[in-house]
Amino acid sequence: MDSLFDVLETNNKAMMSIAITRKGQPLYSRAIGYSWYGPVKTQANTKTKYRIGSISKVFTAVMIFQLIEEGKLQLTTPLSKYYPTVPNAARITIAQMLNHSSGIHSFTADSGYTSWLTQKVTPATLLSKMMPAEFEPGTQHKYSNSNFVLLGYIIEKLEKKPYAATLKNRITGKIGLKDTYYGGKIVAANNEAYSYNWQGNWAPDTETDMSIPGGAGALVSTPADLDKFMEALFAGKLVSRASLTQMKTVEKGFGMNLFVFPFKGHTAYGHDGGIDGFRSQAAYFPADSIAIAYTANGVNTNLNNILIGVLSIVFNTPYTVPDFKTTLYKTEELDKYLGVYASTQIPLKITITKKDVVLVAQATGQSAFDLDAVAKHQFKFDPAGIEMVFDPINSQMTLKQAGREFLFTKEK
Structure with missing residues (x-):
């Protein structure tokens, strides 16, 4: 404990x-x-x-x-x-x-x-x-x-x-x-x-x-x-x-x-x-x-x-203590993720910006929140159980939350 x-x-x-x-x-x-x-x-x-x-x-x-x-x-x-x-x-x-x-x-x-x-x-x-x-x-x-x-x-x-x-x-x-x-x-x-x-x-x-x-x-x-x-x-x-x-x-x-x-x-x-x-x-x-x-x-x-x-x-059941390790990015390395993403699955747009070396997400009508970089192309916002996995080559992002996945595409 x-x-x-x-x-x-x-x-x-x-x-x-x-x-x-x-x-x-x-x-x-x-x-x-x-x-x-x-x-x-x-x-x-x-x-x-x-x-x-x-x-x-x-x-x-x-x-x-x-x-x-x-x-x-x-x-x-x-x-x-x-x-x-x-x-x-x-x-x-x-x-x-x-x-x-x-x-x-x-x-x-x-x-x-x-x-x-x-x-x-x-x-x-x-x-x-x-x-x-x-x-x-x-x-x-x-x-x-x-x-x-x-x-x-x-x-x-x-x-x-x-x-x-x-x-x-x-x-x-x-x-x-x-x-x-x-x-x-x-x-x-x-x-x-x-x-x-x-x-x-x-x-x-x-x-x-x-x-x-x-x-x-x-x-x-x-x-x-x-x-x-x-x-x-x-x-x-x-x-x-x-x-x-x-x-x-x-x-x-x-x-x-x-x-x-x-x-x-x-x-x-x-x-x-x-x-x-x-x-x-x-x-x-x-x-x-x-x-x-x-x-x-x-x-x-x-x-x-x-x-x-x-x-x-x-209750003595298997459990691994999280380490909360994050991946460090240089600010210019975040540029490939920036933009406005839209999905055909839900009526929501997500704008991705950055503050120095931190990626920031903001959904339509909601407050902005900082994302933790946890792996290559993978970011999380733990308080809401949100995970975002980016695919820069195809200009896409997959949003994962509460066991569901939504595909977003960057607007041109």
């Missing part, structure tokens, strides 16, 4: 923290990279706290099920009881919000969302952005952050206190999660990590105002706390066995609000998260009594491949 994280850190592939436990006992923990990357850098440690994005939804779901068990709410309760102005509110149930079959529009999908995500926003403003409805309740499933922002508001209405206070009373204080709480403005002095993206160096990412994500993504935590949370959830310390069964019962890919993560004969339940430059995942393997959680504040590779490596090591 150290070999894997050593190579990730050495090659600037990730800044992250991980914790693995079995039956509540630590198996492995490690933090690599920096919690603050500036003129004076602060090294991350295993107590560094990260924004966990959508893993927050599992905490929200737990509190909703606690309220159901106490008779204060039902899975069949209509949203109109609390927020009648939301489109289709009278036909949307708590259950449909938990498993993303409500049809409520996710405001984070709006094209203009990035223009206001750093600003403090009122609940009334967010409610106005949750329309129109995308489909009739219960007719399909589509992930929507709006569902859990509303569930967070409902928790506040029922408890008559802020989400943060209810979280402490019902979960974090109950099971001793000392490093998990509702986030605010990031405070480096509190060992909270900022997030970054790779631009030849780690550059600061945005900082979402935490008035926005609420019950959908506003929590801060550590991998050790996330492991403890998942263990407590599956040990029946937070909700009943019946409620847990409902949480992990998958319908068309969605649970209430746990997802299934299979790995070579082993099955985990959990959730991943992403907010700004932060990425995270928390998972529990009930049959193996193993909890695994990671939090990242900078990613320059495919995180799924890292997790496959971690799980391979944990």
